Amino acid sequence: MVKKELLKNEQIERVLSPHPLSFMKLQTLCIFVIVWGVVAWWLTEYSEYAGLFSGNEWYPLILWGLVMLLVGVIASLVAIQWLIFFLYLGVFLGGAGLVFWQHWESSIPLFIFIYSIAVAIVGFLIVELYRRSHKYVVTNLRIIFKGGILTKRERTIRYDKIADIDAKQGILGQIFGFGTIIPVSQSGFGLGSDKTMAAGGVEVGGTKARLFGFAGGGREVQTPIARSYYELHGVYPYKDVKLLVEDLVQSHVPTQYQREQVEFQKQQVDIQTQMRDLLHKQVGGKPRKRVTQQPVDDEEEEPEEEEAAQKVSRRKIIAPAAPVEEAFEPEQVDIQQQMKELLKKQKVARVNPPEDEEVEEEEGEEESEEGEEGKEDGK
């Protein structure tokens, strides 16, 4: 990916593309064409049933075409994609047209064999081209999906806009370690509907006609589904990529970030309040009341205690100079120790702050404050 396409402070984490076996569904269509071509050739030319097809030279082609179309219909019904049927229809019509045009009627079985292999090889090449047209870029800010053979497509999704992650790994994926990850956006991009036996159901005047009385036009189910250009299709290594994406999404979730921020700030405020109290104590001023909330019952009792403590401290301050030093020295040491502990606590809190740039900025500010406090402490 060109660096110019990256945003400010954006870094590429991974550049991915689908695994060679991740488009096995499409490759299976080609494999079937080869297998059936070879079987049809053997069946009509060399098997013990070859005599059945000797009546008419077009019989082998008809058998080959009929079986292929039947499989095409079944595959289309299962996959709910009529493209498979039309693809096989095209292959059959192309073959029949070629035989008719070139007058290869006398060697149809051999033609089926060669034609099937040729068509399948072309199919494999197209699938490979299609696979190579996919490119996924996982950066620290977003996922970029790029692809397209003729029409270039691009989808970008920021991690904070990802509402859900759907991940799936088929048998081949489990064996070879690849899988598909669909990031579902908050607007619902990445979600689709799935109809049970949808291909078998036909709507007639608003009512659903059912196949054999039970199949067809079933319940519509919302399911994570996306085109391979808009999902991380068959990415390898699946577990690592999934973990990376989940981590990145998690680190961009606003609620989590805010929660961490509030917690961090609470800690800081608490420490600073205690520090101020101690400073006031050290210079002999009136300790500042803490901001922390306390039960209502305690509020009535505490002022009396505080006033008593203040009276004691005032008495100590008013006392003559020489005894004052003797009286205050252990207390000063105690205050300084407490302040050191608080500073340590503050430092520990800053070692693991929420991982975000804004936190780092705040840290910078706080460090300057700390420096000032340190100076004050030194004084």
Add this chain to the structure above:
Amino acid sequence: MVDFPLTIDALVFAAFAPILGVIAFWFLQLFTIEFQKRLLSQLRHHHEAFCRFTNYIGILFQALSQALGYTVTRSGISSFQVTVNYEKVEPKKEKEGVFEWVAQSFLLFGPFFIPAGLVLLLSYFVVGRGFVYPTLLQYTFVESLTGFLTSLSTFATEFGGFLITLDLFNPLHVGFVCVLLFFGLGIRPSYIGQERKEKIDILRDLIHIKDHLIEKPLYIAVIILILYLFYLFSLFFNPGVYIGLFVLFGWMSLTAIIAILLTVPLLLLIWATDLIQPRWKIVPFLSIPVSYIVARVFLLYQPMNRVEQVSLLVMLFSTFLVTIALIKYKRTNRFKTAIKMKHVRVADGKKGTSKK
């Protein structure tokens, strides 16, 4: 009704002859499984995906066996899950006693016999003449054992005959060989383990089976009693029926052994290609179909007897020679590190490659 002598040999010992035969073949099957597992564990380092694939087949059959056990005992199946690393089959109703024991037996013994039974079913269409049931002349221990072994040897001869006359230009034969290899990689009760260092010894399976059998000795006694009563009953009609029941299990074991042994050359070839430089690795695999096709085409113009056998021999020898030659002249670098260098992080924190 058949006359039989009222001797202790005919009434007692002859009944146990086929049981011993089945146990012997089952042990032989266990040894071949163990051999295959050891070969696979040797390959694991370089062929993780291949081992995962074989694991998956094994686990799939294990899950199917367990599910069959729950179905037979009418426990029902509430969940069925098969992945590359584990299987999970749960019954709808938790049954106890004999039902639980039977379901457990399916889990323990099923993986040995269920996939083998499926291959046996398929082989009936290819090796049809090999399925001969024994006919007894005398009712003795030796005669029962001989009848059992004769049936098995007839089957083995026919199966072997089919394999050496394999016509790889026949899609049915090619399909059957593929099925044999596929099942052969998965006829085992336990997989070789997700972790490379996991123990894969034969004892683990045997200990499980032993514990299972010892747990309920009464059930074993009942089963033996039923079998014995069946034998006594069959004596009045045709003892061959009784022996035939065990011959079926013998055939399954034999099919499993053949299937497992067929996978051995494949595993050895994969192991051998690890010694060859990566760009040449594909050549031994390509030489299999290429040499066969060349031999068949050549013999089309130079007709001779036993074309299929000669072509198979040419294929095997040429693949062997090509592999040996490549190991000798295109051997891979032997000074390899255990960890791939491109995955090692260099001092500056960036990923280093072997080229660097």
